[in-house]
Amino acid sequence: MNNLESLETTLTLPSPCVVFKPNWPGSSNVNLWVKRDDAIHDVISGNKWRKLQNVLNSFSQSRIVSFGGAYSNHLHALGFACSQLGIPMTALVRGHQSATPSPMLQDLTNWHVDIEFVDRITYQQRDNKDYLETLRERFVDALIIPEGGSQLSAIQGIQTMMDEVHDKIHFDTIMAPVASGATLAGIVSALKPKQNALGVGVLKGEGYLESLVSQFLPSSNEQWNINHNFHFGGYAKVKPELLQFCETFNSLAPFKIEPVYSGKLFWALKDLLAQGFFADNANIVIVHTGGLQGAR
Numbered sequence: 001m002n003n004l005e006s007l008e009t010t011l012t013l014p015s016p017c018v019v020f021k022p023n024w025p026g027s028s029n030v031n032l033w034v035k036r037d038d039a040i041h042d043v044i045s046g047n048k049w050r051k052l053q054n055v056l057n058s059f060s061q062s063r064i065v066s067f068g069g070a071y072s073n074h075l076h077a078l079g080f081a082c083s084q085l086g087i088p089m090t091a092l093v094r095g096h097q098s099a100t101p102s103p104m105l106q107d108l109t110n111w112h113v114d115i116e117f118v119d120r121i122t123y124q125q126r127d128n129k130d131y132l133e134t135l136r137e138r139f140v141d142a143l144i145i146p147e148g149g150s151q152l153s154a155i156q157g158i159q160t161m162m163d164e165v166h167d168k169i170h171f172d173t174i175m176a177p178v179a180s181g182a183t184l185a186g187i188v189s190a191l192k193p194k195q196n197a198l199g200v201g202v203l204k205g206e207g208y209l210e211s212l213v214s215q216f217l218p219s220s221n222e223q224w225n226i227n228h229n230f231h232f233g234g235y236a237k238v239k240p241e242l243l244q245f246c247e248t249f250n251s252l253a254p255f256k257i258e259p260v261y262s263g264k265l266f267w268a269l270k271d272l273l274a275q276g277f278f279a280d281n282a283n284i285v286i287v288h289t290g291g292l293q294g295a296r
C-alpha cells in the first residue's frame, strides 16, 4: 500500500447521504437529503478532498505550491495531505504575518509546510501567466495548484461525489455553495436530463460567479443557476442572525454547519422553503461541502 492508499483508508467514502427533516416552514412539502461530504475526514473534508484527489493521485513532481487566505480550507486540506504523503509544500498566503497566526496557519507550521506571505497586489496575480512563470522558475519541478484547488481535474473529483449521489437518490434539484465555482461546475457536468443544480453564492459576485462556473462547462448548459441573495455582504462576511442560525442549527441537527459556506447554504434552503420556491414533493439534495476547520 502506498502513502496515498493508506491515507485513503482513513477517509469515509462514499460519504453518507442522509435524510434531512428540519421543522422549518415549507419543509414538509419536499423531500430533503444531505450529502455529508463534511464527514469524509476531520481535516481533508468535503469538496477540498474531492478537488485534490486526482491531483494527488497523479502527482510526480517534487513539491506542491498553492495559494489561499489565512483561513483557507484548501491550504489546510492540502497541507495535511502533503504532510501525510511526505510531499514538500509551499503555501503562498494572502496578507502579512501576524503575531497571532490563525489556527489554520498554526496547523500548516506544525505540518512543516513552508509559508510565504504575499501582499494583496501580488496575490491578485495568482492566475496571471507571467507571475506563474516566475513561480515556476523559483520552484523548479513543483506542481502549482490554483486557489481553492479549482482546476479541471477537480471537476472529475466532484463527479465522483455525484456518482455516489446518483447511486442513492433520484433527485430533482441539488444545492451547493459557490465560491470559485469548480464544485458547482462538477455537479452540473454530472446532472442527468431534467435535473437541475442551484448554487448559492457565498460572496458578492453576480455575473462573476456564473462566468467562473461556465468556464468549466463544455457548452451552454442550462441546468443550473446561482442565487445571489444569501452572501450576507461578501466572502466570510456574517451577520448576527446568520451566526444565531448556525448556533441553533448546530444544537439540533446531527451535523454541524459554519457561517462561511454551509451556514449560508442552509439559510438559503430555509428561506426558499418558506417562500414555496420548490415544487411539491421535489427531491432535493443539499451538498454539505465541509469546511468546519475555518470556523475555529
Ligand SMILES: *Cc1c(COP(=O)(O)O)cnc(C)c1O
Residues within 6 Å of the ligand: 046, 047, 048, 073, 074, 148, 150, 177, 178, 179, 180, 181, 182, 183, 184, 261, 262, 289, 290, 291, 292
Ligand atoms: C472551498 C469551499 C467551497 C467553495 O467551493 P468552490 O468549488 O470554490 O466553489 C464550498 N464549501 C467549502 C466548505 C469550501 O471549503
